[in-house]
Amino acid sequence: MAGAPLALSPGGLAELAPLSKAAYFLDVDGTLLEIKPRPEDVIADAGLLTLLTELAAAAQGALALVSGRKIEDLDRIFAPLTFPAAGLHGAEIRFADGTRVAPPEGTMDKVRQPLADFVAAHPALRLEDKGAALAIHFRQVPDLAETVLNFAGALAKHHGLFMQEGKMVAELKDALHDKGQGIAALLATPPFSGRLPVFIGDDRTDENGFLFVNAQGGVSVRAGSATATQARYQLRDPDDVRKELQQLLSSLKTMRG
Known part of the structure:
Protein backbone atom coordinates (compact mmCIF):
# COMPACT_ATOMS: atom_id res chain seq x y z
CA MET A 1 0.00 0.00 0.00
CA ALA A 2 1.28 3.46 -0.90
CA GLY A 3 2.22 5.70 1.97
CA ALA A 4 4.72 8.29 3.14
CA PRO A 5 8.31 7.03 2.88
CA LEU A 6 10.81 7.27 5.71
CA ALA A 7 13.68 9.71 5.32
CA LEU A 8 16.83 7.71 4.68
CA SER A 9 19.43 8.76 7.20
CA PRO A 10 23.00 9.42 5.98
CA GLY A 11 24.77 6.11 5.59
CA GLY A 12 21.47 4.24 5.59
CA LEU A 13 22.14 2.34 2.36
CA ALA A 14 25.39 0.97 3.73
CA GLU A 15 23.45 -0.56 6.62
CA LEU A 16 20.44 -1.76 4.61
CA ALA A 17 22.15 -2.97 1.44
CA PRO A 18 25.95 -3.18 1.48
CA LEU A 19 27.63 -3.39 -1.90
CA SER A 20 28.95 -6.87 -1.19
CA LYS A 21 25.40 -8.27 -0.97
CA ALA A 22 23.17 -5.95 -2.99
CA ALA A 23 22.28 -5.31 -6.62
CA TYR A 24 21.73 -1.63 -7.38
CA PHE A 25 19.19 -0.48 -9.98
CA LEU A 26 19.24 3.26 -10.63
CA ASP A 27 16.85 5.54 -12.49
CA VAL A 28 18.52 8.41 -14.34
CA GLY A 47 32.17 13.09 -10.97
CA LEU A 48 29.12 10.91 -11.59
CA LEU A 49 30.96 8.75 -14.10
CA THR A 50 33.71 8.10 -11.56
CA LEU A 51 31.20 7.34 -8.80
CA LEU A 52 29.26 4.83 -10.91
CA THR A 53 32.45 3.16 -12.14
CA GLU A 54 33.64 2.61 -8.57
CA LEU A 55 30.22 1.47 -7.36
CA ALA A 56 29.89 -1.07 -10.17
CA ALA A 57 33.35 -2.45 -9.44
CA ALA A 58 32.63 -2.67 -5.71
CA ALA A 59 29.34 -4.49 -6.40
CA GLN A 60 31.12 -6.91 -8.76
CA GLY A 61 29.16 -5.52 -11.69
CA ALA A 62 25.74 -5.66 -10.01
CA LEU A 63 24.74 -2.12 -10.98
CA ALA A 64 22.25 -1.30 -13.73
CA LEU A 65 20.40 1.69 -15.12
CA VAL A 66 16.60 1.54 -15.29
CA SER A 67 15.00 4.27 -17.38
CA GLY A 68 12.24 5.35 -19.68
CA ARG A 69 14.96 6.33 -22.14
CA LYS A 70 16.29 4.12 -24.91
CA ILE A 71 19.47 2.27 -24.01
CA GLU A 72 21.13 4.04 -26.93
CA ASP A 73 20.37 7.36 -25.23
CA LEU A 74 21.67 6.10 -21.87
CA ASP A 75 24.94 5.24 -23.59
CA ARG A 76 25.13 8.81 -24.92
CA ILE A 77 24.57 10.28 -21.46
CA PHE A 78 27.13 8.07 -19.72
CA ALA A 79 29.73 7.81 -22.51
CA PRO A 80 32.27 6.30 -22.60
CA LEU A 81 30.76 3.99 -19.97
CA LEU A 88 11.96 2.13 -22.41
CA HIS A 89 10.39 1.17 -19.07
CA GLY A 90 11.58 -2.42 -19.40
CA ALA A 91 10.70 -2.90 -23.08
CA GLU A 92 14.39 -3.33 -23.93
CA ILE A 93 17.06 -4.98 -21.82
CA ARG A 94 20.85 -5.19 -22.04
CA PHE A 95 22.25 -7.88 -19.78
CA ALA A 96 25.71 -7.87 -18.23
CA ASP A 97 27.03 -10.30 -20.85
CA GLY A 98 25.95 -7.96 -23.65
CA THR A 99 22.95 -9.96 -24.84
CA ARG A 100 19.82 -7.95 -25.43
CA VAL A 101 16.05 -8.07 -25.52
CA ALA A 102 14.80 -5.75 -28.25
CA PRO A 103 11.65 -3.63 -27.90
CA PRO A 104 8.58 -4.71 -29.89
CA GLU A 105 8.24 -3.21 -33.35
CA GLY A 106 5.18 -1.41 -34.69
CA THR A 107 3.46 -0.90 -31.32
CA MET A 108 3.29 2.87 -31.71
CA ASP A 109 2.48 3.05 -35.42
CA LYS A 110 -1.24 3.78 -34.97
CA VAL A 111 -0.73 6.63 -32.52
CA ARG A 112 2.38 8.30 -33.93
CA GLN A 113 0.52 10.57 -36.38
CA PRO A 114 -2.31 11.57 -34.01
CA LEU A 115 0.29 12.55 -31.40
CA ALA A 116 2.30 14.49 -33.99
CA ASP A 117 -0.84 16.35 -35.09
CA PHE A 118 -1.74 17.16 -31.48
CA VAL A 119 1.73 18.53 -30.73
CA ALA A 120 1.73 20.54 -33.97
CA ALA A 121 -1.46 22.24 -32.79
CA HIS A 122 0.29 23.23 -29.54
CA PRO A 123 3.77 24.43 -30.60
CA ALA A 124 5.15 24.75 -27.06
CA LEU A 125 4.75 21.01 -26.53
CA ARG A 126 7.54 18.60 -27.45
CA LEU A 127 7.10 15.11 -28.91
CA GLU A 128 9.87 12.61 -28.16
CA ASP A 129 9.77 9.55 -30.41
CA LYS A 130 11.59 6.63 -28.76
CA GLY A 131 10.42 4.09 -31.30
CA ALA A 132 8.64 1.72 -28.92
CA ALA A 133 7.30 4.61 -26.82
CA LEU A 134 6.15 8.17 -27.48
CA ALA A 135 6.32 11.00 -24.97
CA ILE A 136 4.72 14.44 -24.93
CA HIS A 137 6.70 16.87 -22.77
CA PHE A 138 4.81 19.87 -21.42
CA ARG A 139 7.46 21.33 -19.10
CA GLN A 140 7.41 24.59 -21.09
CA VAL A 141 3.61 24.89 -20.79
CA PRO A 142 2.50 23.33 -17.48
CA ASP A 143 -0.95 24.88 -17.89
CA LEU A 144 -1.58 22.36 -20.68
CA ALA A 145 -1.04 19.40 -18.34
CA GLU A 146 -4.70 18.42 -18.10
CA THR A 147 -5.23 18.80 -21.85
CA VAL A 148 -2.20 16.64 -22.63
CA LEU A 149 -3.02 13.95 -20.09
CA ASN A 150 -6.65 13.71 -21.20
CA PHE A 151 -5.73 13.45 -24.88
CA ALA A 152 -2.92 10.95 -24.34
CA GLY A 153 -5.03 8.89 -21.95
CA ALA A 154 -7.95 8.63 -24.36
CA LEU A 155 -5.67 7.78 -27.28
CA ALA A 156 -3.90 5.08 -25.28
CA LYS A 157 -7.17 3.53 -24.14
CA HIS A 158 -8.54 3.46 -27.69
CA HIS A 159 -5.48 1.59 -28.98
CA GLY A 160 -4.89 -0.74 -26.03
CA LEU A 161 -1.77 1.06 -24.84
CA PHE A 162 -0.79 2.47 -21.46
CA MET A 163 -0.42 6.17 -20.71
CA GLN A 164 2.36 6.69 -18.16
CA GLU A 165 2.33 10.05 -16.41
CA GLY A 166 5.70 11.38 -15.28
CA LYS A 167 7.16 14.73 -14.32
CA MET A 168 5.73 17.14 -16.90
CA VAL A 169 5.41 14.32 -19.43
CA LYS A 179 10.29 -0.98 -14.78
CA GLY A 180 9.48 -3.72 -12.30
CA GLN A 181 9.62 -6.29 -15.10
CA GLY A 182 12.87 -4.78 -16.33
CA ILE A 183 14.46 -5.11 -12.89
CA ALA A 184 13.12 -8.67 -12.59
CA ALA A 185 14.72 -9.67 -15.89
CA LEU A 186 18.12 -8.34 -14.84
CA LEU A 187 17.87 -9.73 -11.30
CA ALA A 188 17.39 -13.23 -12.69
CA THR A 189 20.83 -13.15 -14.34
CA PRO A 190 24.46 -12.83 -13.20
CA PRO A 191 25.90 -10.78 -11.58
CA PHE A 192 22.58 -9.62 -10.06
CA SER A 193 21.09 -12.98 -9.15
CA GLY A 194 21.19 -13.94 -5.49
CA ARG A 195 21.67 -10.34 -4.37
CA LEU A 196 19.34 -8.01 -2.47
CA PRO A 197 17.72 -5.63 -5.00
CA VAL A 198 17.84 -1.88 -4.41
CA PHE A 199 15.95 0.51 -6.67
CA ILE A 200 16.23 4.29 -6.52
CA GLY A 201 13.77 6.30 -8.64
CA ASP A 202 11.95 9.60 -8.50
CA ASP A 203 8.41 9.59 -9.90
CA ARG A 204 5.29 7.67 -10.92
CA THR A 205 7.10 5.83 -13.68
CA ASP A 206 9.18 4.12 -10.98
CA VAL A 213 11.77 -4.67 -5.16
CA ASN A 214 9.58 -4.57 -2.04
CA ALA A 215 8.14 -7.96 -2.92
CA GLN A 216 11.69 -9.36 -3.02
CA GLY A 217 12.44 -7.96 0.43
CA GLY A 218 14.70 -5.33 -1.12
CA VAL A 219 15.20 -1.61 -0.58
CA SER A 220 13.12 0.98 -2.46
CA VAL A 221 14.07 4.66 -2.36
CA ARG A 222 12.31 7.64 -3.91
CA ALA A 223 14.26 10.79 -4.71
CA GLY A 224 12.14 13.89 -4.08
CA SER A 225 9.06 14.63 -2.04
CA ALA A 226 6.13 12.23 -2.08
CA THR A 227 3.27 11.75 0.35
CA ALA A 228 2.07 8.55 -1.32
CA THR A 229 4.53 6.13 -2.90
CA GLN A 230 5.41 2.46 -2.87
CA ALA A 231 8.99 3.41 -1.99
CA ARG A 232 9.84 2.76 1.64
CA TYR A 233 12.60 5.34 1.93
CA GLN A 234 13.22 8.84 0.64
CA LEU A 235 16.12 11.06 -0.34
CA ARG A 236 15.70 14.76 -1.15
CA ASP A 237 17.05 15.11 -4.70
CA PRO A 238 19.75 13.88 -7.12
CA ASP A 239 22.44 15.63 -5.10
CA ASP A 240 21.29 13.76 -2.00
CA ARG A 256 38.46 -2.88 3.73
CA GLY A 257 40.95 -0.39 5.15
Missing part, protein backbone atom coordinates in the same frame (compact mmCIF):
# COMPACT_ATOMS: atom_id res chain seq x y z
CA ASP A 29 16.45 11.58 -14.89
CA GLY A 30 15.48 13.14 -11.58
CA THR A 31 17.46 10.51 -9.66
CA LEU A 32 21.11 10.57 -10.73
CA LEU A 33 20.79 13.74 -12.80
CA GLU A 34 18.55 16.79 -12.65
CA ILE A 35 15.76 16.91 -15.23
CA LYS A 36 16.43 19.32 -18.11
CA PRO A 37 13.83 21.11 -20.28
CA ARG A 38 15.15 19.15 -23.28
CA PRO A 39 15.96 15.42 -22.80
CA GLU A 40 18.94 15.65 -25.15
CA ASP A 41 20.62 18.22 -22.88
CA VAL A 42 21.12 15.69 -20.09
CA ILE A 43 24.67 14.38 -19.80
CA ALA A 44 26.63 12.84 -16.94
CA ASP A 45 29.45 14.85 -15.41
CA ALA A 46 32.89 13.41 -14.69
CA THR A 82 28.11 1.36 -20.64
CA PHE A 83 26.11 -0.49 -18.01
CA PRO A 84 23.56 -3.29 -17.94
CA ALA A 85 20.25 -1.53 -18.46
CA ALA A 86 16.49 -1.71 -18.76
CA GLY A 87 15.36 0.94 -21.23
CA ALA A 170 2.77 11.91 -20.70
CA GLU A 171 4.14 8.79 -22.33
CA LEU A 172 2.38 6.13 -24.39
CA LYS A 173 3.89 2.67 -24.20
CA ASP A 174 3.07 -1.02 -24.40
CA ALA A 175 0.97 -1.98 -21.39
CA LEU A 176 2.94 -5.22 -21.03
CA HIS A 177 6.17 -3.53 -19.95
CA ASP A 178 7.16 -1.65 -16.80
CA GLU A 207 6.35 2.85 -8.78
CA ASN A 208 6.22 -0.62 -10.40
CA GLY A 209 9.93 -0.91 -9.76
CA PHE A 210 9.41 -0.09 -6.09
CA LEU A 211 6.63 -2.66 -5.87
CA PHE A 212 8.76 -5.42 -7.36
CA VAL A 241 21.26 10.50 -3.97
CA ARG A 242 24.85 11.02 -5.06
CA LYS A 243 25.95 11.84 -1.52
CA GLU A 244 24.31 8.66 -0.23
CA LEU A 245 25.91 6.55 -2.97
CA GLN A 246 29.26 8.11 -2.15
CA GLN A 247 28.79 7.22 1.51
CA LEU A 248 27.89 3.70 0.46
CA LEU A 249 31.18 3.45 -1.39
CA SER A 250 33.15 5.10 1.42
CA SER A 251 31.75 2.67 3.97
CA LEU A 252 33.08 -0.26 1.95
CA LYS A 253 36.50 1.36 1.62
CA THR A 254 36.54 1.95 5.39
CA MET A 255 35.72 -1.71 6.07
Whole structure:
Protein backbone atom coordinates (compact mmCIF):
# COMPACT_ATOMS: atom_id res chain seq x y z
CA MET A 1 0.00 0.00 0.00
CA ALA A 2 1.28 3.46 -0.90
CA GLY A 3 2.22 5.70 1.97
CA ALA A 4 4.72 8.29 3.14
CA PRO A 5 8.31 7.03 2.88
CA LEU A 6 10.81 7.27 5.71
CA ALA A 7 13.68 9.71 5.32
CA LEU A 8 16.83 7.71 4.68
CA SER A 9 19.43 8.76 7.20
CA PRO A 10 23.00 9.42 5.98
CA GLY A 11 24.77 6.11 5.59
CA GLY A 12 21.47 4.24 5.59
CA LEU A 13 22.14 2.34 2.36
CA ALA A 14 25.39 0.97 3.73
CA GLU A 15 23.45 -0.56 6.62
CA LEU A 16 20.44 -1.76 4.61
CA ALA A 17 22.15 -2.97 1.44
CA PRO A 18 25.95 -3.18 1.48
CA LEU A 19 27.63 -3.39 -1.90
CA SER A 20 28.95 -6.87 -1.19
CA LYS A 21 25.40 -8.27 -0.97
CA ALA A 22 23.17 -5.95 -2.99
CA ALA A 23 22.28 -5.31 -6.62
CA TYR A 24 21.73 -1.63 -7.38
CA PHE A 25 19.19 -0.48 -9.98
CA LEU A 26 19.24 3.26 -10.63
CA ASP A 27 16.85 5.54 -12.49
CA VAL A 28 18.52 8.41 -14.34
CA ASP A 29 16.45 11.58 -14.89
CA GLY A 30 15.48 13.14 -11.58
CA THR A 31 17.46 10.51 -9.66
CA LEU A 32 21.11 10.57 -10.73
CA LEU A 33 20.79 13.74 -12.80
CA GLU A 34 18.55 16.79 -12.65
CA ILE A 35 15.76 16.91 -15.23
CA LYS A 36 16.43 19.32 -18.11
CA PRO A 37 13.83 21.11 -20.28
CA ARG A 38 15.15 19.15 -23.28
CA PRO A 39 15.96 15.42 -22.80
CA GLU A 40 18.94 15.65 -25.15
CA ASP A 41 20.62 18.22 -22.88
CA VAL A 42 21.12 15.69 -20.09
CA ILE A 43 24.67 14.38 -19.80
CA ALA A 44 26.63 12.84 -16.94
CA ASP A 45 29.45 14.85 -15.41
CA ALA A 46 32.89 13.41 -14.69
CA GLY A 47 32.17 13.09 -10.97
CA LEU A 48 29.12 10.91 -11.59
CA LEU A 49 30.96 8.75 -14.10
CA THR A 50 33.71 8.10 -11.56
CA LEU A 51 31.20 7.34 -8.80
CA LEU A 52 29.26 4.83 -10.91
CA THR A 53 32.45 3.16 -12.14
CA GLU A 54 33.64 2.61 -8.57
CA LEU A 55 30.22 1.47 -7.36
CA ALA A 56 29.89 -1.07 -10.17
CA ALA A 57 33.35 -2.45 -9.44
CA ALA A 58 32.63 -2.67 -5.71
CA ALA A 59 29.34 -4.49 -6.40
CA GLN A 60 31.12 -6.91 -8.76
CA GLY A 61 29.16 -5.52 -11.69
CA ALA A 62 25.74 -5.66 -10.01
CA LEU A 63 24.74 -2.12 -10.98
CA ALA A 64 22.25 -1.30 -13.73
CA LEU A 65 20.40 1.69 -15.12
CA VAL A 66 16.60 1.54 -15.29
CA SER A 67 15.00 4.27 -17.38
CA GLY A 68 12.24 5.35 -19.68
CA ARG A 69 14.96 6.33 -22.14
CA LYS A 70 16.29 4.12 -24.91
CA ILE A 71 19.47 2.27 -24.01
CA GLU A 72 21.13 4.04 -26.93
CA ASP A 73 20.37 7.36 -25.23
CA LEU A 74 21.67 6.10 -21.87
CA ASP A 75 24.94 5.24 -23.59
CA ARG A 76 25.13 8.81 -24.92
CA ILE A 77 24.57 10.28 -21.46
CA PHE A 78 27.13 8.07 -19.72
CA ALA A 79 29.73 7.81 -22.51
CA PRO A 80 32.27 6.30 -22.60
CA LEU A 81 30.76 3.99 -19.97
CA THR A 82 28.11 1.36 -20.64
CA PHE A 83 26.11 -0.49 -18.01
CA PRO A 84 23.56 -3.29 -17.94
CA ALA A 85 20.25 -1.53 -18.46
CA ALA A 86 16.49 -1.71 -18.76
CA GLY A 87 15.36 0.94 -21.23
CA LEU A 88 11.96 2.13 -22.41
CA HIS A 89 10.39 1.17 -19.07
CA GLY A 90 11.58 -2.42 -19.40
CA ALA A 91 10.70 -2.90 -23.08
CA GLU A 92 14.39 -3.33 -23.93
CA ILE A 93 17.06 -4.98 -21.82
CA ARG A 94 20.85 -5.19 -22.04
CA PHE A 95 22.25 -7.88 -19.78
CA ALA A 96 25.71 -7.87 -18.23
CA ASP A 97 27.03 -10.30 -20.85
CA GLY A 98 25.95 -7.96 -23.65
CA THR A 99 22.95 -9.96 -24.84
CA ARG A 100 19.82 -7.95 -25.43
CA VAL A 101 16.05 -8.07 -25.52
CA ALA A 102 14.80 -5.75 -28.25
CA PRO A 103 11.65 -3.63 -27.90
CA PRO A 104 8.58 -4.71 -29.89
CA GLU A 105 8.24 -3.21 -33.35
CA GLY A 106 5.18 -1.41 -34.69
CA THR A 107 3.46 -0.90 -31.32
CA MET A 108 3.29 2.87 -31.71
CA ASP A 109 2.48 3.05 -35.42
CA LYS A 110 -1.24 3.78 -34.97
CA VAL A 111 -0.73 6.63 -32.52
CA ARG A 112 2.38 8.30 -33.93
CA GLN A 113 0.52 10.57 -36.38
CA PRO A 114 -2.31 11.57 -34.01
CA LEU A 115 0.29 12.55 -31.40
CA ALA A 116 2.30 14.49 -33.99
CA ASP A 117 -0.84 16.35 -35.09
CA PHE A 118 -1.74 17.16 -31.48
CA VAL A 119 1.73 18.53 -30.73
CA ALA A 120 1.73 20.54 -33.97
CA ALA A 121 -1.46 22.24 -32.79
CA HIS A 122 0.29 23.23 -29.54
CA PRO A 123 3.77 24.43 -30.60
CA ALA A 124 5.15 24.75 -27.06
CA LEU A 125 4.75 21.01 -26.53
CA ARG A 126 7.54 18.60 -27.45
CA LEU A 127 7.10 15.11 -28.91
CA GLU A 128 9.87 12.61 -28.16
CA ASP A 129 9.77 9.55 -30.41
CA LYS A 130 11.59 6.63 -28.76
CA GLY A 131 10.42 4.09 -31.30
CA ALA A 132 8.64 1.72 -28.92
CA ALA A 133 7.30 4.61 -26.82
CA LEU A 134 6.15 8.17 -27.48
CA ALA A 135 6.32 11.00 -24.97
CA ILE A 136 4.72 14.44 -24.93
CA HIS A 137 6.70 16.87 -22.77
CA PHE A 138 4.81 19.87 -21.42
CA ARG A 139 7.46 21.33 -19.10
CA GLN A 140 7.41 24.59 -21.09
CA VAL A 141 3.61 24.89 -20.79
CA PRO A 142 2.50 23.33 -17.48
CA ASP A 143 -0.95 24.88 -17.89
CA LEU A 144 -1.58 22.36 -20.68
CA ALA A 145 -1.04 19.40 -18.34
CA GLU A 146 -4.70 18.42 -18.10
CA THR A 147 -5.23 18.80 -21.85
CA VAL A 148 -2.20 16.64 -22.63
CA LEU A 149 -3.02 13.95 -20.09
CA ASN A 150 -6.65 13.71 -21.20
CA PHE A 151 -5.73 13.45 -24.88
CA ALA A 152 -2.92 10.95 -24.34
CA GLY A 153 -5.03 8.89 -21.95
CA ALA A 154 -7.95 8.63 -24.36
CA LEU A 155 -5.67 7.78 -27.28
CA ALA A 156 -3.90 5.08 -25.28
CA LYS A 157 -7.17 3.53 -24.14
CA HIS A 158 -8.54 3.46 -27.69
CA HIS A 159 -5.48 1.59 -28.98
CA GLY A 160 -4.89 -0.74 -26.03
CA LEU A 161 -1.77 1.06 -24.84
CA PHE A 162 -0.79 2.47 -21.46
CA MET A 163 -0.42 6.17 -20.71
CA GLN A 164 2.36 6.69 -18.16
CA GLU A 165 2.33 10.05 -16.41
CA GLY A 166 5.70 11.38 -15.28
CA LYS A 167 7.16 14.73 -14.32
CA MET A 168 5.73 17.14 -16.90
CA VAL A 169 5.41 14.32 -19.43
CA ALA A 170 2.77 11.91 -20.70
CA GLU A 171 4.14 8.79 -22.33
CA LEU A 172 2.38 6.13 -24.39
CA LYS A 173 3.89 2.67 -24.20
CA ASP A 174 3.07 -1.02 -24.40
CA ALA A 175 0.97 -1.98 -21.39
CA LEU A 176 2.94 -5.22 -21.03
CA HIS A 177 6.17 -3.53 -19.95
CA ASP A 178 7.16 -1.65 -16.80
CA LYS A 179 10.29 -0.98 -14.78
CA GLY A 180 9.48 -3.72 -12.30
CA GLN A 181 9.62 -6.29 -15.10
CA GLY A 182 12.87 -4.78 -16.33
CA ILE A 183 14.46 -5.11 -12.89
CA ALA A 184 13.12 -8.67 -12.59
CA ALA A 185 14.72 -9.67 -15.89
CA LEU A 186 18.12 -8.34 -14.84
CA LEU A 187 17.87 -9.73 -11.30
CA ALA A 188 17.39 -13.23 -12.69
CA THR A 189 20.83 -13.15 -14.34
CA PRO A 190 24.46 -12.83 -13.20
CA PRO A 191 25.90 -10.78 -11.58
CA PHE A 192 22.58 -9.62 -10.06
CA SER A 193 21.09 -12.98 -9.15
CA GLY A 194 21.19 -13.94 -5.49
CA ARG A 195 21.67 -10.34 -4.37
CA LEU A 196 19.34 -8.01 -2.47
CA PRO A 197 17.72 -5.63 -5.00
CA VAL A 198 17.84 -1.88 -4.41
CA PHE A 199 15.95 0.51 -6.67
CA ILE A 200 16.23 4.29 -6.52
CA GLY A 201 13.77 6.30 -8.64
CA ASP A 202 11.95 9.60 -8.50
CA ASP A 203 8.41 9.59 -9.90
CA ARG A 204 5.29 7.67 -10.92
CA THR A 205 7.10 5.83 -13.68
CA ASP A 206 9.18 4.12 -10.98
CA GLU A 207 6.35 2.85 -8.78
CA ASN A 208 6.22 -0.62 -10.40
CA GLY A 209 9.93 -0.91 -9.76
CA PHE A 210 9.41 -0.09 -6.09
CA LEU A 211 6.63 -2.66 -5.87
CA PHE A 212 8.76 -5.42 -7.36
CA VAL A 213 11.77 -4.67 -5.16
CA ASN A 214 9.58 -4.57 -2.04
CA ALA A 215 8.14 -7.96 -2.92
CA GLN A 216 11.69 -9.36 -3.02
CA GLY A 217 12.44 -7.96 0.43
CA GLY A 218 14.70 -5.33 -1.12
CA VAL A 219 15.20 -1.61 -0.58
CA SER A 220 13.12 0.98 -2.46
CA VAL A 221 14.07 4.66 -2.36
CA ARG A 222 12.31 7.64 -3.91
CA ALA A 223 14.26 10.79 -4.71
CA GLY A 224 12.14 13.89 -4.08
CA SER A 225 9.06 14.63 -2.04
CA ALA A 226 6.13 12.23 -2.08
CA THR A 227 3.27 11.75 0.35
CA ALA A 228 2.07 8.55 -1.32
CA THR A 229 4.53 6.13 -2.90
CA GLN A 230 5.41 2.46 -2.87
CA ALA A 231 8.99 3.41 -1.99
CA ARG A 232 9.84 2.76 1.64
CA TYR A 233 12.60 5.34 1.93
CA GLN A 234 13.22 8.84 0.64
CA LEU A 235 16.12 11.06 -0.34
CA ARG A 236 15.70 14.76 -1.15
CA ASP A 237 17.05 15.11 -4.70
CA PRO A 238 19.75 13.88 -7.12
CA ASP A 239 22.44 15.63 -5.10
CA ASP A 240 21.29 13.76 -2.00
CA VAL A 241 21.26 10.50 -3.97
CA ARG A 242 24.85 11.02 -5.06
CA LYS A 243 25.95 11.84 -1.52
CA GLU A 244 24.31 8.66 -0.23
CA LEU A 245 25.91 6.55 -2.97
CA GLN A 246 29.26 8.11 -2.15
CA GLN A 247 28.79 7.22 1.51
CA LEU A 248 27.89 3.70 0.46
CA LEU A 249 31.18 3.45 -1.39
CA SER A 250 33.15 5.10 1.42
CA SER A 251 31.75 2.67 3.97
CA LEU A 252 33.08 -0.26 1.95
CA LYS A 253 36.50 1.36 1.62
CA THR A 254 36.54 1.95 5.39
CA MET A 255 35.72 -1.71 6.07
CA ARG A 256 38.46 -2.88 3.73
CA GLY A 257 40.95 -0.39 5.15
